[in-house]
Amino acid sequence: MPSAKVISLSELKRWVASSVSRMKTVVGGNGTVGFRAAPTRSGNNDGKIGSRLDYWEKFVKDGKTYQRLNWQLNRDAENSTPKKLAQQDSHYVWSTADVEVVENPSDDQAKTEKEDVFDQLERNITQK
Incomplete structure (x- = not known):
């Protein structure tokens, strides 16, 4: 049985994947450090999903610019x-993913990058 963290990450992925514009927002790599990439704070997203992606630093690797995404859990999660x-540490980063900064990604590019981001997040989950 998957852990509650893995279930939360799956719910976040489902939320992002349900809209091309959401995928483009997350994988576009143009977010402001410390601000939320997904989900929006509207409605009961924080409670139902139980986690969030925040934008973090940008860096250059092999001549390409990337932005790190931090995955964190929400204090008001329903689970x-x-x-x-x-509640022990709402700023603890449970996983990270690096996304290449691409201006106006195509729909197909956004879908592919979204899969890569969530694959990275799943691989990088820390145990605490």
């Missing part, structure tokens, strides 16, 4: 496990 973990 008690992520909620408890976030």
Whole structure:
């Protein structure tokens, strides 16, 4: 059975994948450090999904610019496990992914990059 963190990450992926514009926002790599990439704070997203992606630093590697995305748990998650973990330290980064900064990615490019981002996030989940 998947852990509550993995379930939360799957819900976040589902939320992002449900709209091409959401995918483009997340994988465009043009976010402001410390601000949220997904999900929006509207409605009950934080509670239902239980986690979020925040934009972090940009860096250059092999001549390409990337932006790091940090995955964090939400203090107001409906599931008690992520909620408890976030209440201990809501700024703890449970995983990271690096996305290449691409101006106006195509729909297909956004879908491909979204898969890569979530593959990275799943591979990089830390245990605490």
